[in-house]
Amino acid sequence: MIDLRSDVMTLPTEGMLRAMTTAPLGDEQVREDPTVRALEDDLTGMLGQEAAVFVPSATMANQIAMLCQVERGQEIVGERHSHMFRYEAGGPAFLAGAVVTGLPGTAGVFTGAQVREIAQLGDSEHRPRTALALVEDTHNVSGGRAWPIAALDELYDTCDELGLAVHIDGARLFNASVALDAEPDRITARARTVAVCFSKGLGCPAGAALVGRADVLAPARRIRQMLGGSLRQAGVLAGAARYALQHNIARLADDHANARILATLLAEGGLPVDPADVDTNFVFLDVASLGLDRGAALERLRSHGVLWSNAHHPGVLRAVTFIGRSEEDVRTAASRTLKALTTG
Ligand SMILES: Cc1ncc(COP(=O)(O)O)c(C=O)c1O
Known part of the structure; x- marks a missing residue:
């Protein structure tokens, strides 16, 4: 049987299993796991960001990103079939209390002009204030499509001008970077937060990270603790992730x-x-x-x-x-x- 259902079906290779069993370990809840710390440093460097937090899943990375920067009743705009809107069990509404507005997209891509047209920037007695634009790259429901760099730049320019945050759901960010022949930080450096996942194309059994600006991620570890996502000897998984970053991107x-x-x-x-x-x-x-x-x-x-x-x-x-x-x-x-x- 040839199983092509999803890239979440990957199994760790021998090299990865060795990396997992030899990774130095400690209690990550008190920041004593050296492999997790090393992974978080790897990620901030690769993505042009300041801080990173290891989490069990990309869903949790996305949800913590919203809890860090979207207030209750504020609006998130993104392509209407985004994973966060359609497949995370209503998390943005249930957890962050956000209003989600789905925009029509082409191959998962929407434009700064679409955001500008609907964004509510000032206070209003009626309309939810827009806080954040969500980019999913690659975009799952449209068939793993990668955002062209020019489209991303145009969105970043608009969001900078309007004072809106950009979150990248980069569960398959490295697929996008390889497809575009662009360094990962070319895609992510201007975002406020980025979720990356190790258990899809990168081949790890579990694990993801939320990466972003240090001020935005200040509450992220506390929120991770609330959600039950603070693991103990997480270096077993971070070891797999570090191995994947070195061997499984190209x-x-x-x-x-x-x-x-x-x-x-x-x-x-x-x-x-x-x-x-x-x-x-x-x-x-x-x-x-x-x-x-x-x-x-x-x-x-x-x-x-x-x-x-x-x-x-x-x-x-x-x-x-x-x-x-x-x-x-x-x-x-x-x-x-x-x-x-x-x-x-
Ligand atoms: C675009 C995107 N974001 C986030 C996720 C969530 O990943 P996980 O199910 O590992 O939490 C997925 C899973 O398929 C995805 O495709």
Whole structure:
């Protein structure tokens, strides 16, 4: 079975497991874990930021970011299908008490002009004050699309001018940086906060971090404690993350190449896939346009030995490439997919 459901399915490699078992450890709740401290230093350097806090998951990094800088009743604007808005169980409303306003985007990207048009900057007796713009890079629901640097710069310029914070949900930030051939700090240095995740393309079993300006992150450790996210010997996970930062970033280019191979083979075989939409490691397949029900299509694929998953969009399936899935796996997955979906 070739499982292409998601890059959260990665398993740690031998090198990573060795890094985990040899990492120096201490009690992270009292800042005595040297591996966590070293990871946080790595991240501030790489992302052009001042402070970092290790957390168990990207969801927690995003939610702490909101709790650090959005007051109750204030507004967050972002692309309407953003993970934080659609897949974090209502966290921004439940935890930070934020109003979320979803903007229509193109490949996950919205513009400074859209933010300017709706932002409420001064006090109003009626309208929620806008506090923050959320950028998801890469953007999951649009198919792992990377924000072009020019679009990011335009958004940063507008938000600077309007006095709005920018938070980057960079659960797949390193995919974006590899796809754009841009250093990570070229994407993140102007943001106020950035969430990064180690348990997707970087291949770790768990772990994420919130990185940002020191003044903004001042309450972050206290909030992490409230949420139950302060681990003890977290260096076991931070060791994996440090290993991933050293060994697993450049290789994301292989995942992106494999996704393009998959998309190209499927398109050549006549399936409704557009290789031009593949920026990084996601491939979308519109089975509704083949007259197929998603559940039935997934079952046929499973019976031919390949696992896809449901994309956010009705009638669309998703395959994701990642460490542990080789070019050969992807070529085999393409031929199984073609067989499953083109021969009744
Ligand atoms: C864009 C984005 N942000 C945040 C997350 C949350 O990651 P986790 O489920 O590891 O907390 C995900 C997970 O898929 C994601 O795709």
